[in-house]
Amino acid sequence: MQQPLIIQGGTPLRGELRVNPAKNAALPILVGSLLTREPVTLEEVPRLRDIEVLLELLAHLGTRYAWEGRTLHLHTPEITRTQAPYELVSKMRASFIVLGALLAREGEGEVSMPGGCAFGPRPVDLHIKALRDLGVEIHEESGTFTARRAGWPEGEVVFDRPTVGGTEQVMLAAALGPTEVTIVNAALEPEIVDFANFLQMLGVQIEGAGTAKMTIRGADALGGGRYRIIPDRIEAGTYLLAVAATRGEVLLEGARPEHMDALLSKLKNAGHTVVTGTDWVRLKSTANPEPFDVDAREYPGFPTDLQPPVTAYLATVPGVSLVRDLVYPDRFTHVGELARLGAELHLKERVLAVHGRGLTGARIKAFDIRGGGAMVIAALAAEGETVIEGMQHVGRGYEDLEDRLRQLGAVVYGEPVRLEQAAD
Numbered sequence: 001m002q003q004p005l006i007i008q009g010g011t012p013l014r015g016e017l018r019v020n021p022a023k024n025a026a027l028p029i030l031v032g033s034l035l036t037r038e039p040v041t042l043e044e045v046p047r048l049r050d051i052e053v054l055l056e057l058l059a060h061l062g063t064r065y066a067w068e069g070r071t072l073h074l075h076t077p078e079i080t081r082t083q084a085p086y087e088l089v090s091k092m093r094a095s096f097i098v099l100g101a102l103l104a105r106e107g108e109g110e111v112s113m114p115g116g117c118a119f120g121p122r123p124v125d126l127h128i129k130a131l132r133d134l135g136v137e138i139h140e141e142s143g144t145f146t147a148r149r150a151g152w153p154e155g156e157v158v159f160d161r162p163t164v165g166g167t168e169q170v171m172l173a174a175a176l177g178p179t180e181v182t183i184v185n186a187a188l189e190p191e192i193v194d195f196a197n198f199l200q201m202l203g204v205q206i207e208g209a210g211t212a213k214m215t216i217r218g219a220d221a222l223g224g225g226r227y228r229i230i231p232d233r234i235e236a237g238t239y240l241l242a243v244a245a246t247r248g249e250v251l252l253e254g255a256r257p258e259h260m261d262a263l264l265s266k267l268k269n270a271g272h273t274v275v276t277g278t279d280w281v282r283l284k285s286t287a288n289p290e291p292f293d294v295d296a297r298e299y300p301g302f303p304t305d306l307q308p309p310v311t312a313y314l315a316t317v318p319g320v321s322l323v324r325d326l327v328y329p330d331r332f333t334h335v336g337e338l339a340r341l342g343a344e345l346h347l348k349e350r351v352l353a354v355h356g357r358g359l360t361g362a363r364i365k366a367f368d369i370r371g372g373g374a375m376v377i378a379a380l381a382a383e384g385e386t387v388i389e390g391m392q393h394v395g396r397g398y399e400d401l402e403d404r405l406r407q408l409g410a411v412v413y414g415e416p417v418r419l420e421q422a423a424d
């Protein structure tokens with residue numbers, strides 16, 4: 001059991017912080033390293049539980065890896081197994097995309113239904129339909145998908161809705177071979193563009209990454225190389241919201257403000273001072289921010305992964321704010337817990353009305369990564385002591401959370417989140 005985190009709230013956060021590399025870009029890039037026999041080196045990889053779990057799965061499939069500080073060396077000269085077992089895949093949703101890489105490199109793969117944050121239904125039907133549209137044969141039995149391709153994936157995939165994981169799955173499946181695959185209604189997230197840049201470094205030809213229509217031309221064999229992952233816009237956004245919730249001030253270094261337009265414009269409109277440079281963001285909070293409404297959507301809309309954190313922030317802002325999540329309409333596991341801190345929240349027909357006010361400390365629980373981010377933000381803003389349980393979820397996505405909060409002047413007690421303790 002992970003030790004709870006204890007936060008003595010009510011202190012404005014102030015200081016400087018360097019943004020970590022993006023978990024959700026690192027995960028597909030790690031899987032992408034399966035496509036090549038050549039060594040791949042990734043710089044500045046976040047030391048997170050999700051990364052460790054994925055490395056365990058890659059090692060099971062034949063990857064040899066070594067850490068050198070935060071640099072990660074990966075090498076898969078041979079794929080030694082094409083089955084991704086339930087024990088490893090069930091811990092994290094992103095692991096499901098190893099199927100695309102196994103299909104590309106070995107022509108077959110067997111992968112269990114994935115796990116991940118449990119905030120409502122998260123089917124994989126779009127992944128399966130897309131691979132079938134490209135000519136892959138897939139059978140499902142007892143929660144396991146067995147896939148095989150006769151020729152190389154070829155043709156067009158039209159997604160009913162943009163899906164980050166589905167787009168990555170197809171990019172992986174299409175990366176090898178003499179054929180061409182076009183994705184229509186592809187996901188536009190910066191993590192997809194970063195993944196495409198990584199695949200291009202290996203030798204895959206990709207056009208249109210970051211637009212709704214992407215074409216992937218496979219290569220006969222891919223090379224290796226050294227790659228640096230983009231900064232984590234979700235981590236950066238969580239810290240900005242924590243600072244704004246405590247009415248503090250921060251300089252985020254190593255950020256990419258152009259990936260954060262939706263959040264930054266909300267914060268500016270609320271009355272906070274936001275100044276940006278090419279690789280930094282400075283936030284100076286106003287003492288009396290205005291409430292605002294949020295509709296979480298696909299990129300470049302407001303990110304669903306910042307919906308729980310922004311809800312926690314809005315709970316500290318007097319007035320009424322309406323929050324909807326159009327990507328995951330049931331992503332509201334944090335609502336009951338925020339109420340324990342005195343927040344007034346009404347959820348009706350998937351619209352959350354947040355009546356902001358001063359919060360007070362209580363015992364609360366994190367149920368998933370970003371719900372945990374929300375708990376931390378609310379606790380930092382609340383007067384008195386808050387005890388947060390379920391910190392193992394938070395360790396999946398926020399590296400060195402306690403130290404980073406302390407760096408900003410937060411009063412935080414409890415053991416650091418230890419990798420080996422964190423689990424779903």
Ligand SMILES: CC(=O)N[C@H]1[C@@H](OP(=O)(O)OP(=O)(O)OC[C@H]2O[C@@H](n3ccc(=O)[nH]c3=O)[C@H](O)[C@@H]2O)O[C@H](CO)[C@@H](O)[C@@H]1O
Pocket residue numbers: 024027093094121122123124125126127128161162163164165166187304305327328
């Ligand atoms: C590891 C990672 O990068 N996780 C992110 C990724 O998750 P993930 O890749 O799982 O999310 P998707 O973009 O696929 O999901 C978007 C929507 O499509 C639906 N859908 C998706 C696939 C499918 O086969 N069928 C289907 O119905 C989902 O239920 C959801 O409503 O993008 C989400 C949306 O930005 C983020 O919240 C997650 O943090």
Ligand SMILES: C=C(OP(=O)(O)O)C(=O)O
Pocket residue numbers: 024092093094115116117305369370397
């Ligand atoms: C939901 C997330 O991750 P996953 O898709 O792996 O559950 C997340 O990073 O917020």
